[in-house]
Amino acid sequence: MLKIDFKILSDSFKNRLKSFNTSFHQKANMSVVFGFQKIVVIVIGLPRIAKQLIVFAVDCFYILFTVWLTFSLRYERAHIPISDDWFAYVGAILIALPIFIISGLYRSIFRYSGFSALSAVAFACLQYGILYFIAIVFMLPKSIPWTIGILQPLLLLLGIGSSRAIARFWFHPGNVKNSKSCNKEKILIYGAGEAGIQISSALHHNARYNVEGFIDDDELLQDKSINGVTIYSPNCVQKIVQDKSITSILLALPSVKKARRKEIIKAFDGLDINIRTLPGIEEMADGKLSISDIREIEIEDLLGRDPVAPNLELFERCIKNKSVLVTGAGGSIGSELCRQIISLNPVRLILIEQSEYNLYVLNNELDERIRNNGYGVQIVTLLADVTDRENIKKIFDRYLPETVYHAAAYKHVPLVECNPLEGLRNNVFGTLSVAEASKNFGVKNFILVSTDKAVRPTNIMGASK
Structure with missing residues (x-):
């Protein structure tokens, strides 16, 4: 005969009812909160x-x-x-x-x-x-x-x-859960000192960012919090990045030496995150920090030493009051050369570049720098291929440069390995074309840049240089 335990059924019903009530109230509360948040977003969007x-x-x-x-x-x-x-x-x-x-x-x-x-x-x-x-x-x-x-x-x-x-x-932007909140950039700040606290406060007022935690080497600070944000040990970085879906790590270490900074950056190898940094203490004019001070990691941050500054007096001898020509002007090295050259008051800067887009971007940038700083330099932009010997001769004959910086070269090792003939044509015969024109038209200074891989070359690109 079937026996029914009504007590068990009663308890089960009560538990289900309790669970339903809890779930109902939670959903109701969430509905109220999200409803109010929608009102907040609407109000913020008003004129x-x-x-x-x-x-x-x-x-x-x-x-x-x-x-x-x-x-x-x-x-x-x-x-x-x-x-x-x-x-x-x-x-x-x-x-x-x-x-x-x-x-x-x-x-x-x-x-x-x-x-x-x-x-x-x-x-x-x-x-x-x-x-x-x-x-x-x-x-x-x-x-x-x-x-x-x-x-x-x-x-x-x-x-x-x-x-x-x-x-x-x-x-407050930090409390508004609008439709873009899920796209907030989740940030870990490495350094819980004065710089870290300042930049955390600045980020708190920006709706694009969310500071998820601090990282600090000081064991006395670890497991404590700043304005409700926890300070973690560097050993926890990988776990925190995974658990909190961190998208960026910000180095707030303005007084840390270059070698230590390099070690910290190297420790993040293998993590799919963006690493940014604040300027060094010597770059901070008033000691106050804002979001505009945040920048991407640069090559100087990875050197492990302070970069060697150029000798401006030596640099000026080839540039000041002279007509200067730069080949490959739109490339990474050529464009940086041009930025530095215009500040040393040449009479004319001739840009040779075969990429129309790169030349366009560089010309706009240099024009803006000239306007902002009052430089008195004439910019000449020329779309040309350095392997076209006749055209190069015409350019030298017309503008008579006194100094030539030859930066036009294919420099990416894997690409040159895959395209050896084109690499040799551009790097060897392009250089020969510019060197011959420089000799024939009385150029006083000819500088071939980026020759480091030519020493004991291990690949075609190095051999071509």
Whole structure:
């Protein structure tokens, strides 16, 4: 005979009901939160004048509400304005709003407001309170209790101050979960010192970034937190990157030596992340950091030593007041040469490049530098192939350069290995063409750059150089 244990069924039903209630309330709460977040996003997207009008309307409500609340507290019952009481309401509006407007309370951006904004609110309410009390005592009907002039400004300060604080919390970029929040760049900051704290604060005010943690070598700092962000050991980097889906690591180590910086960067080998850095201490003019100071890792960061600066006096001898020609001007080496050359006041800079796009980009950049710095150099842009000997001769005959920097070469080893004949044609015969033209047209200085791989060559590219 089938026996049914009703107690077990009852307990099972209760558990299911409890689970359903919990799930229902969680979903309901999430719906409310996401619904409110949508409102927040809509408000942030409104024109500035519309947001100012909303704040203006909220302040009007607080002014009238606090007058009503003060009367209600004074008479110990819900206040119904009669006869002369209306003067207290109208007077509050007429005194408060001009003061608030003059004090600039509607010019600040509330989601970025801090102590200074709240101080401005307090000072405006103080001015209002003094004038409102004087008006009630000396100008408004005597039937209005003078205590209204003391209590109402205090309640108004509390109400408006609270509204600004709440607006700052809800509308702050770090708290707004809009449709782009899932695309936030998750960052680990390496270095929990002063630089790390400063840049973390700057990133907190930017909706594009989310600081997930700090990394620091100091064991005394590890497992502690800064503004709610945990400080981890360097040994935990790989696990944190995986667990938190980190997209970037930011090196906030302005005073660390080059060799140590290289070691830290090398430790991130194998991690699919972007590594950025802050400038060194010698590059920071005032010691203050902002998001604009963040830059990509450069070759100097990987040297393990300080780079050797060029001898400007030696450099100037070949450039100042001379006509200078650069081949391969649009390449990585040629373009950097051009950037440095224009700052040394040549009469003319002749750019030879076979890539139209590279030449276009470089020309625009150099034109902008010349305008911004007032350089008096003439830029000549020429689309040409260095292996075209006749064209190269015509260029030298027309512009008569005194200094030539020959940077036109195929430099990527794997590509030259796959295309040996083209590599030899460009690197060997292109160089021969430019060298012969330089000799025939009286060039005083001919510099062949990027010859490091020519020493004991192990590949075709090195042999061609």
